Amino acid sequence: MKIEHILAGFVPGARGQDGLALAVLMARRAGARLTVAHVHVPAWPTPGPGKIDAEWRSYVAEQTAGILERARDFMADITDISVDYLSQPNRGSGRGLVQLVGRVKADVVVIGSAPGGGRGRIRIGSTADQLLHASPVPVALAPRGYGEQGSPELRRLTVAYRRDPGSDEAVRQAFELAAQVDVPLRLITLVVSGRRQAKVEEEMLGRLREQVAADLEEITRGRVRVDVGVLEGRDVATALARADCEGSILICASSETGPLRRVFLGDVSLKIIRSAPCPVMMLPRNPPAKPGSAEKLGKP
Incomplete structure (x- = not known):
């Protein structure tokens, strides 16, 4: 994955500024150009009486x-x-941005x-x-208040890894992007458990960490620095709370049940967001x- 052109959806207010702050950070680190876009309501499909349709346009x-x-x-x-x-123009702002993705490439x-979420968190509207x-391209979401942090920093990329083919591809794309933005x-694996893990489970997690680290080192071939962590908690929120995410962008793979070449949000990804x-x-x-790229990831 290489980022050369970023599309930022903008609406008035803090959430629009949050998105722009993240888009600017990514554009600077990737050396990419930026398009700022606003999706507005379309004109009426049929002319109204008098000049009302012209006045509406x-x-x-x-306003736009x-x-x-x-x-x-x-x-x-x-x-x-x-x-x-x-x-x-589009009645759905998300659908309008999807159209623009193809229009501006x-x-x-x-x-x-979206409004109403907690500060420092993401709410899906x-x-x-x-x-x-x-979306046929990656979707990046800025948490509430991100634009008020002055000049946000990007210190590393973090991949939520599930040990499945979708996450294998996400890792491959992530280390390409990490190399681009330097x-x-x-890589973090979230292990959700409602009870305290037994010793044998802890040993299994240790082997998992070592195996994934070895696979990643072989695949990246030293192009980027790779760190691996296995985080355990009673749910996704408590497991993720163990990760230091300051200065990071968290990358997730789409659900394996979704269509090819589209973002598709699964239950775990929704909880992570x-x-x-x-x-x-x-x-x-x-x-x-x-074969030969990321095929070894996720295999014992």
Whole structure:
């Protein structure tokens, strides 16, 4: 996975700024160009009486221009990356962004958290829901308040690894991205258990950690630094709380039940997104990697 063009969905308010802050960080580290977009309601499908349809189009155009001007104001001090601004009509903002992905040939789409969530956490609203079940490119979500942190940093990429073919492909893409943005790669496996683990289980986790670390070292061939951790908790939230996610983007693979080349949110991924204290990037489900790339991951 190589990021050369980032699409950031923008709406007025803090959540729009949160998404822009993450998009700017990613664009800087990847050396990518950025398109800031606002999805607005479409014109009426049939003309109304008198000039009402023309007046509506004029109103929508004026509102859209004002919203994009707010985005420009937020980006006024950003001079080190290339930024374009555009709009797209659609009744669903997520569906409109999916259309724009194809229109501008973006490599990733970035948005902020929906209103009403906890500070530092991600809440999935209608826009994210549409993207997380239809986008053909990775979807990155910024937690609430991310744009208020000054200049966020990216210190490493973290992959939530489930030891299945989808996660194998996610690891392959993640270490390619880590090499591009020049940060270490960390792999974490979340082990959910409602009871205290027995000694034999702890030994099994230790062997799992060593095997996955060895596989990753062989696959990455030293191109990026790799750290591996196995985190246990009574649920996803408590297991994930054991991870230090400051300065990280958490990468997740789509559900194996979803369609190829689309992001598709599974139950575990949904819990990770809701529990993560950092930005999360969901990858679309891709065909299995070619032999010799990541095929060894997940095998004993």
